[in-house]
Amino acid sequence: MLEYGLATKDDIEELIQLRIAYMIDDFGSVSEVEKDGMEKQLPSYFERKLGTELIAFVARDNDRIVSVAYLHIIEMPANSVLLNGLYGDVLSVYTVPEYRGKGLCTTLMKNLIEHSKKLRLGRIDLKATDDGYPIYEKVGFKEVEARYRDMRYEL
Numbered sequence: 001m002l003e004y005g006l007a008t009k010d011d012i013e014e015l016i017q018l019r020i021a022y023m024i025d026d027f028g029s030v031s032e033v034e035k036d037g038m039e040k041q042l043p044s045y046f047e048r049k050l051g052t053e054l055i056a057f058v059a060r061d062n063d064r065i066v067s068v069a070y071l072h073i074i075e076m077p078a079n080s081v082l083l084n085g086l087y088g089d090v091l092s093v094y095t096v097p098e099y100r101g102k103g104l105c106t107t108l109m110k111n112l113i114e115h116s117k118k119l120r121l122g123r124i125d126l127k128a129t130d131d132g133y134p135i136y137e138k139v140g141f142k143e144v145e146a147r148y149r150d151m152r153y154e155l
Contacts, residue, residue, distance in 0.1 A: 007056035090126035
């Protein structure tokens with residue numbers, strides 16, 4: 001029986017393993033150095049951020065997390081678009097392979113959207129993979145026409 005809810009700090013070890021599985025799924029593999037780095041950083045990160053700046057929406061099957069979607073809550077100075085300065089960024093949506101195609105991500109995303117409304121976030125952003133795009137579109141996400149270009153400076 002599937003149950004939907006929020007992850008707690010008791011779930012950190014399982015969230016770490018799912019994050020690594022997500023990275024392998026998204027990038028094809030992770031090196032031992034990358035895996036070790038994630039296993040060292042993630043416990044502290046989840047301990048500090050989970051439940052406040054990072055909300056993990058999960059689907060469980062017999063107490064095992066089989067699907068997860070993260071909402072990273074970001075606060076910035078208010079502007080004409082975000083009057084309260086709050087918005088969300090969706091991260092690392094992942095479903096264990098044998099549970100895919102059963103609507104888990106759709107339900108998690110609907111739950112994430114409803115939670116975001118309660119938090120009065122001004123918007124929710126995400127970067128969609130080709131696999132995830134139809135799910136996000138189905139729950140109401142739209143492609144963004146930006147007048148700015150994404151840029152990055154790697155350190």
